[in-house]
Amino acid sequence: MSGRTVIENAAIAAVDAAGSEYRDGHVVVEGEWIVAVGEGPAPRANTAGTENAANAANAGNAAERRIDGSGCLVTPGLVNTHDHLFQWATRGFAQDATLYEWLTTLYPVWARSDAGTVHTAATAGLTRLASTGCTTAADHHYLFPRDGGDQMAALVSAAAAVGVRLHAARGSMDRGQSRGGLPPDDVVEDIETALRGAEEAIDAYHDPEPNARLRIAVGPCSPFTVSRELMERSAELARRKGVRLHTHLAETLDEERQCLAEEGRTPVEYADELGWLAEDVWLAHSIHLSDDAVRRFGATGTGVAHCPSSNGRLGAGIARVRDLLDAGAPVGLGVDGAASNESCAMVEEPRQALLMARQRGGPQALGVREALWLATVGGARCLGRAGELGSLEPGKLADLAVWRLDGLAHVGIDDPVAAFVLGPRPPLALLLVGGRTVVADDEIRTVDEGTVVRDLRRASRKLADAGPSATGRQTKGAR
Numbered sequence: 001m002s003g004r005t006v007i008e009n010a011a012i013a014a015v016d017a018a019g020s021e022y023r024d025g026h027v028v029v030e031g032e033w034i035v036a037v038g039e040g041p042a043p044r045a046n047t048a049g050t051e052n053a054a055n056a057a058n059a060g061n062a063a064e065r066r067i068d069g070s071g072c073l074v075t076p077g078l079v080n081t082h083d084h085l086f087q088w089a090t091r092g093f094a095q096d097a098t099l100y101e102w103l104t105t106l107y108p109v110w111a112r113s114d115a116g117t118v119h120t121a122a123t124a125g126l127t128r129l130a131s132t133g134c135t136t137a138a139d140h141h142y143l144f145p146r147d148g149g150d151q152m153a154a155l156v157s158a159a160a161a162v163g164v165r166l167h168a169a170r171g172s173m174d175r176g177q178s179r180g181g182l183p184p185d186d187v188v189e190d191i192e193t194a195l196r197g198a199e200e201a202i203d204a205y206h207d208p209e210p211n212a213r214l215r216i217a218v219g220p221c222s223p224f225t226v227s228r229e230l231m232e233r234s235a236e237l238a239r240r241k242g243v244r245l246h247t248h249l250a251e252t253l254d255e256e257r258q259c260l261a262e263e264g265r266t267p268v269e270y271a272d273e274l275g276w277l278a279e280d281v282w283l284a285h286s287i288h289l290s291d292d293a294v295r296r297f298g299a300t301g302t303g304v305a306h307c308p309s310s311n312g313r314l315g316a317g318i319a320r321v322r323d324l325l326d327a328g329a330p331v332g333l334g335v336d337g338a339a340s341n342e343s344c345a346m347v348e349e350p351r352q353a354l355l356m357a358r359q360r361g362g363p364q365a366l367g368v369r370e371a372l373w374l375a376t377v378g379g380a381r382c383l384g385r386a387g388e389l390g391s392l393e394p395g396k397l398a399d400l401a402v403w404r405l406d407g408l409a410h411v412g413i414d415d416p417v418a419a420f421v422l423g424p425r426p427p428l429a430l431l432l433v434g435g436r437t438v439v440a441d442d443e444i445r446t447v448d449e450g451t452v453v454r455d456l457r458r459a460s461r462k463l464a465d466a467g468p469s470a471t472g473r474q475t476k477g478a479r
Helices: 053-059 085-087 099-110 115-131 153-164 192-206 228-241 253-263 265-275 293-298 310-313 321-327 346-361 368-382 416-422 449-466
Strands: 004-013 019-031 033-039 050-052 064-068 072-076 078-080 134-143 167-173 215-222 245-249 280-287 303-306 330-331 400-405 428-433 437-442
Touching: 004 400, 004 416, 019 330, 033 253, 050 310, 064 153, 072 368, 072 416, 072 449, 078 330, 078 346, 078 368, 085 115, 085 134, 085 153, 085 449, 099 449, 115 134, 115 153, 134 153, 134 215, 134 245, 134 428, 153 167, 153 192, 153 215, 167 192, 192 215, 192 228, 215 228, 228 245, 228 280, 253 265, 265 293, 293 321, 303 368, 310 346, 321 346, 330 368, 330 437, 346 368, 346 400, 346 416, 368 416
Parallel strands: 004 064, 004 072, 050 064, 078 134, 134 167, 167 215, 215 245, 245 280, 280 303, 303 330
Antiparallel strands: 004 019, 019 033, 072 400, 400 428, 428 437
């Protein structure tokens, strides 16, 4: 991608190692990369005219476009470390359920998904994420119904259409109900099929280059849906192919009780025994951790995808974010699937993380700048991308968001980072991914939102009509 973009007259939170912030600064982008960040106006390369952030997309063909960021805050693009995009077609189900109740209600509905449904749901989910400041999304797709078509291809094509970076964890489940697991037998795979699917996805799609828009991870779903052998062999496969590992771990007390009963150890102890605590691993949720487990996460560099809104929706608990950060563990934020976080607005998660941390540890448990760090650099660390993403620095990819803070909802808050984290969702004036405009003036510019809405409505109705009655209050379900 050619061309030069200059954003100036804006407050800037670089979220770099020095904590650099500028009250009236600039960011200069050339092609895919950031080339300058600093205080004051940027030097002019030519005179292609000046425009405001709301109309930035209209000058995309100019040799240089200058964007007046007055009244705005520029941040790195937000990094979503955990999602299940296929769930966008099944929101609002099992509204008062625990995790296990919620899963047993929804598995039969998800079993009717196919590649077309996944593409529609993923397009909707990624559109929503981009519209709320997300430039990189990690998706954990673990459910492959028989005759469901090529669902990995459906995910990949959705991300390409919307224009965000995708880290797709090719998931798997091999423990159906007949083997003591939660999912129906008709949505699990045998071990060889699961491993073959993961390796084929890596070979077809994984891009190891620094500017990659698509990477693949290996992601067996969870200890209560996956056998010991599949967990072990998935780790072997990932390390042989040089990709990362992802799974759910220590999300609920139900999981801990089951793991203690079946394995004689906690989920973290079990994962450690299987080689699943390491720098190439990031784990979703990790709420119920002992002091020893927290220290072990820090010592091994194991990442945590903290999903505060989803954890609250399911009543799963409050993660020990402060303790994990103090131990040196990478911690990022995730929206989780839309069936357990119907909002799925990435911009909301820093505030939710701050509020939950303070509920657990008091008003100093997490600061506004730490919350922004979790949503940017912390997420990039979890995904192994801290060298290219997560902060505004020369030499890093031009993934950035320009937020309007000059309206009624934020004006008068002198600290722009506090306004961003503590206030309501600000309008998104501009979102760049690798220098390319994806959102401008709070409108997605890469796909037609009206079409996305119509397609999603049809897909959601199709699954709801075919599935069991699962909306409304959830009665106690099977364990």
